[in-house]
Amino acid sequence: MSSGSNFLIAESLAGIERRKIEVGEADLFDVTLRERIAIEAANEQVEASFDYFVAMAVCDAAMALDRPRMKVPTGSQSLEKPSHESDPIPSIVK
Numbered sequence: 001m002s003s004g005s006n007f008l009i010a011e012s013l014a015g016i017e018r019r020k021i022e023v024g025e026a027d028l029f030d031v032t033l034r035e036r037i038a039i040e041a042a043n044e045q046v047e048a049s050f051d052y053f054v055a056m057a058v059c060d061a062a063m064a065l066d067r068p069r070m071k072v073p074t075g076s077q078s079l080e081k082p083s084h085e086s087d088p089i090p091s092i093v094k
Contacts, residue, residue, distance in 0.1 A: 007045050010038035 014034035020026035 004045055007038065007041040010034070010041040014038045 014031070014037070017026050017031045017034040021028065021031050
């Protein structure tokens with residue numbers, strides 16, 4: 001399961017707990033616990049994105065590329081390379 005979907009699930013559960021406290025079916029501990037889990041899931045998502053971009057930078061450095069390989073993905077966009085940059089060997093080397 002991806003870190004993005006973990007965050008969405010945790011945020012959804014926190015919202016459910018907030019609604020339950022409004023009708024008296026939950027206490028503040030339950031809400032706080034769910035919100036903490038949502039924050040931890042968001043943190044994991046940020047760390048996963050950071051690790052991905054560090055790995056991409058190391059790969060670019062190893063291949064002596066001096067340009068960004070891709071645009072920064074947002075939301076549910078995939079982390080695939082754009083099709084116009086599918087050739088891993090820079091044209092100057094060919």
